[in-house]
Amino acid sequence: MVNASGGFYSTIPEIKDTVMTLRQFEDSEIKYHLDIEGTNTNSGIYGFVQIITSVHSLDKYLELSREFMNSNVFNLNEKNVLFGEISGRQWTYRTGKAFTKQEFYPINQTDILIFSLSTTNEIKNNTAGGVAFEELFNNIVNGFK
Secondary structure (H helix, E strand, C coil), X not given: CECCCCCECCCCCCCCCEEEEEECCCCXXXXXXXXXXXXXXXXXXXXXXXXXXXXXXXXXXXXXXXXXXXXXXXXXXXXXXXXXXXXXEEEEEECCCEEEEEEEEECCCXXXXXXXXXXXXXXXXXXXXXXXXXXXXXXXXXXXX
């Protein structure tokens, strides 16, 4: 992913059974945004990879994000994760209709890398759907390492 000023972070990986679309946001905290839509065996799974600019540390950013979460979010679980050698956080949570998994990593003093994938609770609760979801999430994260 390359921005207009020539900053380089990663190439967009080829992930089976997905369509990925790079989007631009002008005058926004979002530096990079890659929409992900599952196809075939990953149908019904969707998400994004983002790099955002934040004036806050990752801990503060997540604290503020929790405060602004919709009231219909429940079962929020948080754990520490690694992206290569970078320490980050993983969130999993549900709403009445969806399951979401996100990972957040500070990539420098001002930028945060976010991986986010969602699907319906029905797909996540189905054994094959749950496996496809986890495999897709791991393929996306590993595709950017």
